[in-house]
Amino acid sequence: MKLFFRILADITLILAAMILTFWIINLFNPFMEFLDNEITHGLLLLFSITSAGTALALLWQLTKK
Amino acid sequence: MKRSKRHLTFAGHLxxxxxxxxxxLLIFAYFHHVRPQPIPDEGIFIPPVIDTETDSTNTDTDFPTDTENKDSSEEKEPTWAEKFSEKFSETVRKTETSYQSPNCAIFVEKHSESIGGSEVTYYVADIYITDISCFRTAFSSSSGYEPVLNIAERNNAIVAISGxxxxxxxxxxxxxxxxxxxxGNKGDVCVLYSNGExxxxxxxSFDTAQVVAAGAYQTWDFGPNLLNNGQAINDFSDYxxxxxxxxxxxxxxxxxGHYCFVLVDGRQSGYSSGLTLSQMSSLFEELGCKEAYNLxxxxxxxxxxxxxxxxxxYKNGRNVSDIIYIGEPES
Structure with missing residues (x-):
């Protein structure tokens, strides 16, 4: 279970860094559609799911004690 | 000691x-802009819209029109070949800066001048054609994006620009x-119709069904629009x-039947610094164009x-997915 949450946190961190990167480079070149494409849409969905999972895991850890 | 080990583990983890x-990021880049995007098969054929009053390419006289029946003395709109006859030649004539044939005439001029306090070099290809089929576009090969020159050579382009x-x-x-x-639609859309307009x-405001019904022959969706009724535009806040x-x-x-391609070099200190959209718009106004569009x-x-x-x-160009070119009509 611990390993699962660790991987979940890693995925969340990587996805967050990716979306932040796309958001910044999109400011400089919006014509490349770094944010408005089906791959990024998929990554955003995955990010939402992993973020929710990570947050629930953290809440569970905090309330367990 | 335990704390230090934990710290290292965290750093390693990061x-x-x-x-x-x-x-x-590399995987994303490959799927986002390195791997060629497939274009669906052959596309859907759009029948050209024949306007008997404005279509200059129609020289077929087998089927008299209503206009001709009503008043045979009324002057017919000249064909593009007649209108620009002095530009074309009976045989193919080529020089370093021009190409003339019975079907198309292209004159390329290099201009170097100071614009906005910086040296700018740009090229204007003045284009006359007798038939809309001379005005074509081409995609890169299915195996990947290609330099403009490669796509142009494969399609026997006389003059070509990136799309x-x-x-x-x-x-x-x-x-x-x-x-x-x-x-679809993203930005301002440039539409070339089968009647040459x-x-x-x-x-x-773009409606695919509407332009298809009007006989769209080419569309380009990049932009922005550079002229408003032939007048320069200064507000490019959306871009x-x-x-x-x-x-x-x-x-x-x-x-x-009369168009131009304009290519402005830039990002090359001492040779050409490029143009802003406003300067580009003014350039097209000076050229006397009715419409102009940024690619x-x-x-x-x-x-x-x-x-x-x-x-x-700049940096020898890059591989692209499509070009716009002028070629001899397809037989």
């Missing part, structure tokens, strides 16, 4: 995440050579991210003429 992040890089966008309109490949439709000095590719329209510029900005680069591309 390092692994950083490497995975870099790998994920709108349709493949990098997922939501733009793609009508090429009278075939509908993709419906060109129009720029403001973004969000602020690309409004600065850059190498530029653009297309101009005078009247059916994919920057490192993509390349013009080829008779199998060679006409301009001096």
């Amino acid at each position: 390092m692994v995440d950083l490497l995975l992040f870099a790998a994920a 709108d890089y349709y493949a990098i966008h997922r939501t733009t309109s793609v009508i090429r050579n009278g075939r509908l490949y993709r419906e 060109m129009d720029v439709i403001a973004k969000n 602020s991210s690309i409004s600065g000095r850059n190498p530029r590719t653009a297309i101009g329209y005078y009247e059916p 994919d510029g920057g490192q993509s900005a390349v013009m080829t003429f008779q199998g060679k680069w006409a301009n001096q591309p």
